[in-house]
Amino acid sequence: MEGRAAAPAAGTVLNALATGTGSAFAIGPEVTATVSLDGESVSGFVAGVEDADTRLVERCVELVTAEYGDDQGGTVRTDSEVPLASGLKSSSAAANATVLATLSALDAVDEVSRTAAAKLGVQAARDTGVTVTGAFDDASASMLGGVTVTDNDRDELLHRETRAWDVLVWTPPEQAFSSDAPVERCRQIAPVAELVADLARDGEFKRAMTVNGLAFCGALGFSVEPMLEAMPDVAGVSLSGTGPSFVAVGDGDDLAAVQERWDDRQGTTLLTTTQSEGARIHD
Numbered sequence: 001m002e003g004r005a006a007a008p009a010a011g012t013v014l015n016a017l018a019t020g021t022g023s024a025f026a027i028g029p030e031v032t033a034t035v036s037l038d039g040e041s042v043s044g045f046v047a048g049v050e051d052a053d054t055r056l057v058e059r060c061v062e063l064v065t066a067e068y069g070d071d072q073g074g075t076v077r078t079d080s081e082v083p084l085a086s087g088l089k090s091s092s093a094a095a096n097a098t099v100l101a102t103l104s105a106l107d108a109v110d111e112v113s114r115t116a117a118a119k120l121g122v123q124a125a126r127d128t129g130v131t132v133t134g135a136f137d138d139a140s141a142s143m144l145g146g147v148t149v150t151d152n153d154r155d156e157l158l159h160r161e162t163r164a165w166d167v168l169v170w171t172p173p174e175q176a177f178s179s180d181a182p183v184e185r186c187r188q189i190a191p192v193a194e195l196v197a198d199l200a201r202d203g204e205f206k207r208a209m210t211v212n213g214l215a216f217c218g219a220l221g222f223s224v225e226p227m228l229e230a231m232p233d234v235a236g237v238s239l240s241g242t243g244p245s246f247v248a249v250g251d252g253d254d255l256a257a258v259q260e261r262w263d264d265r266q267g268t269t270l271l272t273t274t275q276s277e278g279a280r281i282h283d
């Protein structure tokens with residue numbers, strides 16, 4: 001009994017740590033999960049990462065086999081095109097891919113809606129402490145594709161649209177785990193987050209993410225310089241999640257100008273696009 005599925009990474013429009021309302025958009029790079037249900041306990045592996053914390057994906061397999069199978073164990077392996085803990089929602093993508101791969105291994109894909117599958121991944125993230133709010137914003141964007149706005153306190157989808165943007169990502173050579181984020185400092189910028197949520201619900205995603213980025217750089221102690229370097233050329237740029245990556249959206253020519261500046265920084269830049277199809281199961 002084997003299943004494989006892939007789910008896209010995502011960038012941030014609104015970080016949910018201030019108010020519980022969040023917004024994110026799916027992007028090209030993916031996390032692929034391969035699940036084999038051939039044992040009693042569940043063991044996880046992350047390709048290329050020796051000491052990775054595999055509890056999230058192991059918990060995803062446990063939750064799915066408990067609800068839709070017979071508590072089977074086995075192995076889950078993830079292959080990620082984005083670095084872990086860099087603000088690009090690898091945790092949500094890994095959880096979504098693992099939930100779908102496990103459902104596929106059980107031949108139970110048609111029994112579960114995509115939204116319900118994303119919520120199982122959110123539950124696994126809460127159970128293993130890798131999230132603050134549950135991050136249904138990131139999970140829904142990765143599972144459904146497009147741009148989503150969610151209430152993470154109720155795990156409710158408030159709004160979803162698709163956008164065809166080019167996307168530039170800069171990832172510095174550091175990690176920032178969301179579970180270590182200074183939540184109280186984020187709550188102090190709640191009035192700004194409410195304004196960003198209003199813009200996002202109206203589909204004004206670019207302006208929303210730029211206001212989000214300026215506010216969350218302040219709350220989380222990141223420099224706003226990468227944003228200032230992008231703002232002459234693009235309307236949408238933000239710190240992604242709790243960092244350290246930044247994302248800028250627009251069209252290719254404008255992003256090329258930003259990429260030249262961000263290429264002078266340490267780390268890597270990646271030019272990709274928005275992704276509107278969401279997670280997919282491999283045959």
Ligand SMILES: Nc1ncnc2c1ncn2[C@@H]1O[C@H](COP(=O)(O)OP(=O)(O)O)[C@@H](O)[C@H]1O
Pocket residue numbers: 031046052053054055056057078079080083084085086087088089090091092094130131176177178179241
């Ligand atoms: N590809 C992956 N495979 C398995 N677990 C993963 C993967 N990516 C992330 N995770 C889990 O998520 C945690 C990082 O989550 P988080 O700090 O929210 O970062 P991100 O912004 O990348 O989602 C990791 O410590 C690990 O438990």
Ligand SMILES: O=C(O)C1=C[C@@H](OP(=O)(O)O)[C@@H](O)[C@H](O)C1
Pocket residue numbers: 012014015016017022023086087088089091130131132133134135137138177178179240241242243
């Ligand atoms: O743990 C959480 O509840 C969240 C973590 C952040 O994302 P990252 O995991 O990318 O830092 C944030 O953007 C999201 O809205 C909520």
